[in-house]
């Protein structure tokens with residue numbers, strides 16, 4: 091069978107199984123896997139294991155030891171419960187490249203108020219599936235599974251191997267299933283290509299921002315507010331630190347990467363940022379507060395690195411401590427490394443060509459203004475490309491999150507075609 095025939099064959103199979111793809115997406119959405127804390131992971135893992143078994147392969151489930159979570163994920167993240175991570179290996183006819191696939195099983199919380207229907211009961215309307223995680227990224231998880239089914243069920247030829255992984259805690263970071271699989275040597279340097287659908291279909295992500303979240307605590311001294319001058323008001327002092335952080339944020343926000351960014355208003359190149367995103371202090375109205383917590387979210391471009399970013403922030407906090415003679419403490423709560431794959435890498439070229447064929451339009455490589463756990467894979471030197479089923483109007487992390495069924499079908503095809511092109515010796 092020629093490559094062209096194989097492609098036509100899997101396309102026909104995928105079109106004929108659209109209803110099953112939708113059904114699996116709905117079943118995944120219906121399991122509430124909100125993180126924090128990480129609900130129902132064993133249930134969703136079991137569902138995925140069942141689907142992978144239908145491919146005639148033997149999936150394995152690897153639990154992150156509780157002690158590891160306690161050691162590596164800050165308690166601030168609020169993680170709780172078992173953390174199963176699923177993997178399997180689909181082998182082709184002969185020797186060939188290794189492809190790694192990744193999808194995360196968790197979703198961000200959803201407050202039911204504001205939603206047109208229950209966020210954890212998937213509903214289909216006008217060609218769209220609504221529900222928390224439909225777009226980020228359970229629809230894309232289902233697409234991974236159906237792209238593999240298309241290969242197995244049609245019996246098309248391919249070499250090498252494909253390793254799907256379904257992992258925990260992408261939405262909070264700290265110590266994700268991807269970290270676990272790297273530590274367990276499921277994800278190793280000898281992998282040739284990594285594909286993830288954890289993004290939208292309008293571009294190919296070849297880069298992403300690094301992210302470091304720091305918790306800064308300003309320490310004061312409590313006092314009865316009637317004798318307020320005898321205390322040291324941590325909140326009032328923290329406000330002047332916030333002013334300094336805002337200034338640093340302006341300076342950081344002027345920097346640009348050399349990598350073109352996703353089309354966000356007013357932005358051509360990937361852009362870093364530093365933002366105060368949470369403040370917590372005080373316990374009662376008549377007590378001078380003795381501490382105030384400031385959370386700083388620092389997004390950084392691939393040209394910066396985590397150590398550099400931390401040093402820069404430490405400098406500002408130290409200056410504040412010195413000027414005010416106040417004690418401060420600072421810790422890294424969670425973070426992601428930035429991702430970078432050369433836009434000229436053969437993997438990028440293949441996926442771009444394939445996506446153009448499936449979608450009928452060019453999807454250019456670009457840098458995402460988000461951060462992702464698969465960046466960890468890219469830091470092993472493995473080329474990573476991300477293209478998934480959501481769109482900029484899918485409202486991910488918002489109310490009435492949805493995914494278009496046509497996009498689910500397209501992503502399934504883009505993945506299946508990519509395997510065929512990459513695993514048949516047709517890479518140019």
Ligand SMILES: [Zn+2]
Nearest residue numbers: 226227260288
């Ligand atoms: Zn996601």
